[in-house]
Amino acid sequence: MPAISVSGLTKTYPGKPPVEAVRGIDLEVRRGECFGVLGPNGAGKTTTIEILEGLMEPSDGSVEILGRRWSDQGDEIRQRIGISLQETQLADKLSVLETVTLFRSFYRSGMTPEEAIRRVGLENKSDAWIKNLSGGQKQRVAVATAIVGQPELLFMDEPTTGLDPGSRRDLWNILTNFKENGGTVLLTTHYMDEAERLCDRVAIVDHGRVLAVDSPRNLISNLQGEHVIEFRIEGDEIAAAEFESLGGVAAVRKEDDCLCLSVAKPHVVIPQLLNHLDSLNLTLAGLTTRQASLEDVFVNLTGRHLEDDEESSLN
């Protein structure tokens, strides 16, 4: 039995015109894996996860969480899942221990509040008020409230948005630990590095649809070019078409004043590229190579970047 199985899920918000946030999603999350829903802001990630969490009714489609349906076994599901919402503000003037104890009291069974606090590494902040914690520490308290009921399945909606790199790594370690102890995690993110680092499998979503589901490694290798060569030319701009015919080049795309070549074997392509530039009488202004990332997968699928509309990710 999968941890989550979703088929034909749609959600349309009424309005003029109605907003189709989710337009038919099928997913299956296996037990014990960390599954990432990766997509830009507005892709329908939060709507999807809130339907899975039982906070919202879908317009259509079926959802099973741990083999149960929300309609008749909601309480049983709630006993078995843990949740971290985007943008919850815990009460400022409660201590960490008081907050986690409150959440523990809602569950039939689970770990002690002290144990949950230890797992998120806040033992020495146990008696501190929430308002005196940093953003990263607050997010760890939120995770402690999610794991204190000893859930089988953890939902994390954008768990590291707005956190500094150190806090993000702390949180990744906590989630990795949870998974190593047998838990299943479903997280949404618009950070491709987070998805690559944490997730066993990733669903890439855009405009309320799933574009691809696979492990980050397979998604990248399916690009037929796990490496990217980026280069710039001095002077005039050049047409991408000039380079499509080079042997070993799977795809060419233009980005600002750069050209990006997707290739499997950079050491074979680069000498050919240099010869070709020579024959065209062009001078190279810069050249770098890198491993392809989920970002490239997303660009390949949609023609857009994950974070077109905001600052680029922290890597």
Add this chain to the structure above:
Amino acid sequence: MYLTASFVSLEPSALSPFRQLLLTRIRTFLREPSAVFWVYAFPLVMVFSLGTAFRNEQVEQIAVDIQQVEHADSVMRSLADSRRFRIYVGSDQDTSRRLRIGRTELIVQVAPESPAEMNYIYDPTRPGSLLARNAVDDVLQRAAGREDVLTTVNTEVSQPGSRYIDFLVPGLIGMGLMGGGMWGVGFATVDLRIRKLLKRFLATPMKRTHFLSAMITSRLVFTIPEVLIILLFSKWFFGVQVQGNWFVLCLLILGGAIQFSGIGLLVASRASTMETVSGLMNAVMMPMWIASGIFFSADRFPDYVQPVIQLLPLTTLINALRLVMLEGAGLPQIAGSLAVIVSWGVLTFLLALKLFRWQ
């Protein structure tokens, strides 16, 4: 089944969700100094300032004007001797103006050709003027040689139970119960909604009735010290007594707390900003502040609005509080009111439960 120490189920009572929710409410309230001030200190400030401003005093000196004419001197001397009057001597025009604007209660005009003829000029619809006319007449008649034929003795009464402060304290207790219930429950609820904590709670197995009843119970817990402080302070400072049974009074106070926390919960059941909930709260409370008889008897309003006033939840509460505190009414006399008060609380709670928006 093997359980490590940290996985053992905890003591059930310590981890009862209702108890934890209640503790949370109490903690967050006590850690908010401004909330504590408004709930506990503000009613005391009201009792103190109003009780002091309207304390029962000796009748003040009566302002009397004498028109400046030939024989006014002897009148002035007689009145001055009695020390009850604040005398002003002025021209016809001057004193008339003072009477018109309320600076004086009475003008004494001595007839120019005959010093034994007095003309009292006053407005008979003003109680102060009437009092001044009689007092001045009395003094002048005696000065002119009138003998009293009856022997009279005055017994002056100012006993606790019939003063303004005695009337005021039950009103302020009612006002405190209303404000505390509405603000306490309403603001806390909307704050949790804005923080998305309500939504977060909804995603746990927490029972909704646990949450809502903890909200109301926390009000009952806060109410006891709140009312006790007002009662003790007004007893110690102004000698305000409770004529009736304390147990009956406590029942009424708890009823009032239930009533207004139910109403507060209903008002806050859908509001999603502080502005909305403040506006709704004020709209609900304003008519009761004015008309329910906190500061003066609701009977002063005209008969045709009385049916509406008597329907207001605070009117019922304050009337019952006064019956118990001032007239020593027992449970049978206020049982009907108490039932109405508690029904308000229960019905609004049930309605709030239905309408409540968690996210």
